[in-house]
Amino acid sequence: MSRFLLRRLPQALIVLFGVVTLAFLMTHVVPGDPARLIAGPNASAATVASIHHELGLDRSLGYQYWTYLRQAVQGDLGTSYALQGTSVASAIGHALPVSAAVAVLGVLWEVLLGVPIGIIAAYRPRGLLDRATTFGSLIGLSAPPFWLGLLLLYALAYKSSVFPLSGYSNPYINYLILPSFTLGLGGAAWYARLTRTNMLEALRSPYVQTARAKGMPESVILLRHCLRNVLSPLLTMLGMDLGYFLGGVVVIESVFGLPGVGKLTFDAIGTLDIPMITGAVLFAALFIVVMNLLVDLAYAAIDPRVRR
């Protein structure tokens, strides 16, 4: 297992390095002058130039890149342009728990809704639930999440105030349920279909025949023999989803007014807050890389054939 990790870690580092470079280049190459945005439309050229100097934007791109890398390795992602005096790292640090909670809860919704529905649908193919799942997944997959989110807000927060409309305070879970559900619903439908397909395949497989011929009751066949084989391919998706969710969170957090990384990034783009954007992208990449690493490890733990 440690050998497995040893092989994966350098890969992860290379990916991270690539992402930093790309994010840095993209934010510095795009047109638009952050100094002018900070100084305001009526500022003199001299003021803009002094802000340029202050931000280090008058140095060569190579120098800026090198400085950024050197500081990033030490955990210093620079200072926000827009939120004066706030370090990017601490801003992200504050927003992170919110986003992470939404993403993790979203994945939970996916799994807790999708997997059981998929299993039941597989046991009764072409039954009512099976058809409902197919139909539901079509909606869940094709509906844009912000639309779904607004719909839920309208019904459950505006019309009947089961959930709060917007914001984030104690008890936090109340503010997280709707956003995470919105995030996870499409995936839940997808998981249900995938689970159903995998389950049907597992139920037809020779090893299940062997288990039946051995006199194993259906419950043991389902839990001991099938579930592992059904879940291990889902794991890969799970990791990708967490990454994807971090992207999806930008929209969801805006709809639900949650102070997470998504909203931070969204606002940073609006104000051309370059250190914040780069930091957020770097952080998102780090998140995805770590998630994939964890998923690979879990995969190896479940499937002995991967370990070698």
Added chain:
Amino acid sequence: MTALLEVDDLTVGFERDGTRSAAVRGVSFEVAAGERVGIVGESGSGKSVTAQAVMRLLPLSAEVGGAVRFAGDDVLGYDAKRLAGWRGSDIAMVFQDPMSSLNPLLRIGTQLTEGLRRHRGLSKPAAREEAARLLRTVGIADAERRLRDYPHSFSGGMRQRVCIAIAAACTPKLIIADEPTTALDVTVQAQVLDLMDELTDRHGTATVLISHDLGVVSSFCDRILIMYAGRVVEAGPADDIIARPAHPYTRALLDSIPRLHGELPRRLPAIPGSPPFGTVPADRCSFADRCPRVQDVCRTNDPALEPTATGRPAACFFPLDSVPVEVR
């Protein structure tokens, strides 16, 4: 005394996309305690479906008719609980492909002990001990350690040995082996058969061996059924069938046994054509299109399984040894 297994006029039909096809069309046979019966036929002859019907392993969509009795009990009437208690303890099965018939994500030990614990009520350590003993019995060295291994670290032949150990674990009265050697290397085939021979002999286990290879079956079994297009077309003691086949199809099967050691062909070169697929017309001999002895009557009437001059039943209007071969 009643036979251990009685199969009486078994029929199996599948419905797919509105069309119904008969996979097994009225098969009857008995297996006495300790007896070895072989079922021989090409793929599509219904031999595997017959075995699965006996084990109740067919999908729910299959329509099963007739009767299957085990020690006098009506197997087709078993409820889920009774079925699970019967399988594995009284009857067991060895499947064709040892690569896929073991669960890739479970340790061999788990797959071996789960039956022992369930049917013989053994404690965990006792089951492990017994499992190790079983592995040694089927010729796997270093058994205690290998119990912790996953199937992928075993070769095909070794996996089939594990499958045989699983089947034999609770000393069932009957083991059905469905093409147990077909997926294996030729060199390993004989070893696996020897192992089955030894194990079933030791415990007096009755065996149904299913194969497309008449040669393999005749060396292993006391009695043989020849199946074609969902029916038994000839039945009798192995030695007699080999020495004096009555049905033209049996004759063709005999001719196709390779005399030299080598890869065994699945489609028999000596019989041109292929068995009927899907719906089999009921008003003619199903072998007529491939039969060297075919006459007009074969295309308008369906021969029943009746005693022939050889003393054994065969489903043919013109069995060998009774009418000289017509020159066409």
